[in-house]
Amino acid sequence: MERMPKKQRHQQLARLIEDNPFLTDRELTRLLKVSIQTIRLDRLELAIPELRERLKLMAERSYDPVRSLPLHEVIGDILDLQLDKSGISMFEIRDEHVFSRSGIARGHHVFAQANSLAVAVINDEIALTASADIRFIRPARLGEKCIAKAYVRSSGVQKGKAKVEVFTYVGDEMVFQGNFVIYRSAGSADEEGAGEA
Amino acid sequence: MERMPKKQRHQQLARLIEDNPFLTDRELTRLLKVSIQTIRLDRLELAIPELRERLKLMAERSYDPVRSLPLHEVIGDILDLQLDKSGISMFEIRDEHVFSRSGIARGHHVFAQANSLAVAVINDEIALTASADIRFIRPARLGEKCIAKAYVRSSGVQKGKAKVEVFTYVGDEMVFQGNFVIYRSAGSADEEGAGEA
DNA sequence: GTTCATACTGATACCTGGTGCCAATCCGAT
DNA sequence: ATCGGATTGGCACCAGGTATCAGTATGAAC
Structure with a gap:
């Protein structure tokens, strides 16, 4: 019946909920061997909202992007954007982006940042x-922050085709370079051998 | 006090909830000018789950992907693989892969399938x-199944550089084509101007 | 020892956003 | 007039909580 120190329990509680936000207080009771009241006091102290609030927050986070601007559809965070001129985005290489054996980012993530920018x-x-014509200059590694800079070389508003050059850096080292041809609607009817993005 | 036909109300209800899943029955009451019981009967007939279930589903969709989206190996399902020769994978375009406005897949997903294959x-x-040198021949759309076929044109075991050509089809229409140059370790030490994947 | 603080537990009332079920209407068509 | 689907009302119940008050356990301080 030995009691775990409160601090330790708090840490456990926080971890449990972090990697399974769907746990009810009752389930936590089983996992931490304390009363449901204690669980609730703990959540209160740790400012962890109740199950329903957690789910609602998750739903909101996943819903917002759908209706809000295409900026949310960009891989990475937009740092600067001058339409039809240039843009900068930042993308941090995390666990889920790398080959576990080598810690090297999979190319399509670096591509995705550049492409969506x-x-x-x-x-x-x-x-x-x-x-697109792309080159991976050197590997990007776990934890590195990739800064992509895009320059519109020819906006081609009437032609319906724009040319965009993207360079991605980690620090002052270039890791990726790509030349993109982008179809734009530009009042013109529609695609025709057009591509995607 | 004129009553709207039931069918029409059902359509409205479905639309309302679709573009704001956070509506409670009580709020729907106000919007549709019927009693809360009617709202509930309607949801029942339309098989629309209650608010909390909707939020839970959304939360699950946004949670699962976090651990399963960064596919551990290959984007898409491998259908056939002959090492150093050829491979085939299938990738279905889902909600989360398309621009919400147009239902057209974002290019980096199609690229990701080809690249990882x-x-x-x-x-x-x-x-x-x-x-890589890639072309998006025509847009891939929501619900379409993309079949990517990769052919190793030159395996370059000693040179450390392989050339792989990938064609992606929806049905018999080609949607994507790419020429990839892949660095391979091939006993050699490591990268050096090498790239990623 | 007694006292005190902190931690924990229990019990109860209340809240939201529902489900499930039954009965009472309303309203138009036959 | 009456039949039937559509609508509404009412009530019991549920999960998963909040909020609050009271009781117990345990260890340290005096």
Whole structure:
């Protein structure tokens, strides 16, 4: 019946909920061997909301992006954006982006950052990647922050095709470079051999 | 006090909840000018779960992906794999892969499928994308199943560089084509201007 | 020892957003 | 007039809590 120190229990509680937000107080009771009242006091002290509030928050986070601006559809955080001119985004390489054996980021994540920035920088209703020519200069590693800079080389508003060049850096080292051709709606009817983004 | 036909109300109800899943029955009461019991009968007939279930589902969808989206290996399901020769994978375009406005898949998902297949087909400890030249032939849309076929054109075991060509189809229409250059460890020490995957 | 603080537990009332069920209407068509 | 679907009302009940008050345990301080 030995009691675990309160601090330790708090840590456990926080960890349990963090990696399973769907736990009810009753289930936590079983896991931590304390009364439900204690669980609730603990949540109170740790400012952890009740199950329903947690789920609601998660739902909101996953819902917001759907209706809000295409900025949310960008991989990475937009740091600067001048439509039809240039843009900068930051993307931190996390566990889920790397090969576990080597800690090296999988290429499509680095590509995704560059691609979505290239699309975001185009000032149009619909913009789709038509083609791209890309080079991975050196590997990006776990924990590194990738700064992608996109420059619109030719906005092609009337032609319906824009050219965007993207460079991605970690510190002052370039890790990726890509030339993107982006289809833009630009009042024109629709695709026709058009691509995606 | 004129009553709206039931069918029409059902449509409205479905639409209202679709674009604001956070509505309680009480709020719907106000919006549709019927009693709360009617709202509940309607939800029953339309098989729309209660608020809390809706939020829970949303939370689950946004939670699961966190651990399963960063697919541990390959984006898409491997259907066939002959190392250093060829490979086939299938990837279904879901909600989370498309632009909400157009229902068109974001390019980096299609790229991710092709890229990870190109890497998987290389029979080596470590394989990283060095460069790629890609074209999005036509948009891939929500619900479509993309079949990617990768062919190793030159395995370059001694040179440390393999060339892989990938074609992605929906049905018999080609949606994507890419030429990948993959660095392979091939006993050699490590990268050096090498890329990622 | 007694006292005191902190931690924990129990019990109760109350809240939201529902489900499930039954009975009472309303309203139009036959 | 009466039948039937649509609608509404009422009540019991549920999960998963909040809020509050009271009781118990335990260890340290005096």
